[in-house]
Amino acid sequence: MGYYVKNIVARMPRFFPEDDFVFFLGDTASASFVPALPNARSLVVPRTWKRDWLEDMVKLPLEIRKQRAHLFHAPVVLGPLRSINMPFFSPVPVVATIHDLHVETLDDPHMIAYRAEFRYRLQRSAARRARIVTVSEATRIAIAGAGIADAAAVRVIPHGIDLPPDGPDQSIKENMVLFIGDAPHKNVLRAITVFSTVGERVPGWRFVAVGNRARIRGLAGAYADEAEHSGLLTLAGEIGDAELSALYRRASVLFMPSLSEGFGIPLLEAYAHGLCPVVSDREPMNGIGGDAAVYVDPEDHHEMVSSLEGLLRNPALRTIVTEKGRERIKRFTWETHCAALRTVYAEAVGHA
Known part of the structure; x- marks a missing residue:
């Protein structure tokens, strides 16, 4: 799990005890990041196909329906070397977090090759049907410029950060x-x-x-x-x-x-x-x-x-x-980020 996903998994169930959270995992190793709370549980969705990105797109809608979920949040989409972790057709509203659009905006050969792949085009198409969250105004503008969503429809919610228990670090510094x-x-x-x-x-x-x-x-x-x-x-x-x-x-x-x-x-x-x-x-x-x-x-x-x-x-x-x-x-606090994200969840379900 990356920085953002770890924090969302750890904090959303704590901040919103009235909501139930099911975290779909690719393996059991990530289960340790799911908090031991009555409203949080993990479910391993085994990957057995040669193309696990395609398996995610097919299996996730079935698991979403089986769990009777009201909403699906794909926390990391439109990035290279990442699993899809997003259904192509979802039985419930989808919130998708796009952290950057480097795959669309950089002329690096790897990025150029990746955005030409069929799996990226599928992921991009699925993202266009989701309610999109991003972490900066710059990325919101890039998303709109790439034709993925109208700028007005993209919600900007900046990242949070953990402070040391005693406040900002006062360590003795080296050169x-x-x-x-x-x-x-x-x-x-x-x-x-x-x-x-x-x-x-x-x-x-x-x-x-x-x-x-x-x-x-x-x-x-x-x-x-x-x-x-x-x-x-x-x-x-x-x-x-x-x-x-x-x-x-x-x-x-x-x-x-x-x-x-x-x-x-x-x-x-x-x-x-x-x-x-x-x-x-x-x-x-x-x-x-x-x-x-x-x-x-x-x-x-x-x-x-x-x-x-x-x-x-x-x-x-x-x-x-x-x-x-x-x-x-x-x-920049996680409390602020998660509260804004929870508002997006409610809007997505309310407009379903």
Whole structure:
């Protein structure tokens, strides 16, 4: 289960005890995320077909009817390398959450190939019949631009974030800059070339990139190898939640020069852990960050170098931006997200 699904599964039954929730799972391993509450239960829908995405589309309507459900929520749709988890024809209203539309908007060869596949066209067709929720204004505009739904019909409900029990993280910080991502839209090559330049100009800082090492090297080529061999860059690899949280607690700055994002969870995680973020001056990052971030043009190497270098040399500015982030994060709670999602559920059932 991904970040969003885990939180929806864990929280919706707790926030709304008057509603019953059945979570269809592909295997028993995910059952541990379902809360032990009277109104929450899991049901494993075994996958035995060679094409499990087609199996989902056929079997889910039968299971929905068998469980006498009033509504089906597909929490992650229209993304590559994801199971469909969405019925093609549903006996009940469907709410579909689209987190990003990179498969439609990016010219990455993998995305181009995926959107030409029959399974994606089926998923896209099913999504057009659903009541759509997304997590940012930027994605809402992309959904409308792709002809999937009218902009006015798409509900924007921003993500929530968990704060540490005692509030935003007050850990003692190291001279560490954190970068998270291994996909083309994360701007990996430019991020690492910026690290290489800034690292030579501002000694004493470490740069850590989180993500699949092979994919990062594939996107950054010799630049990643050179930066790693010089000691400026650490490739942390694909790490678990505990290891990532530990890096957030130690790091001082988040560098997020994404070319596009559906939402930008690392920005909220940076606020929760007391990092100063340097992010792209593009939606949705600037809408999320407000005045609590340093903004850069993600396609301007010199601007990114200048902004990051200036920030690393200016601890007072880092403190100011970080304190603004501690306030900014209060706008993004799971309670608010789930309440808005529950309203969409009620609207969908009421209009059935």
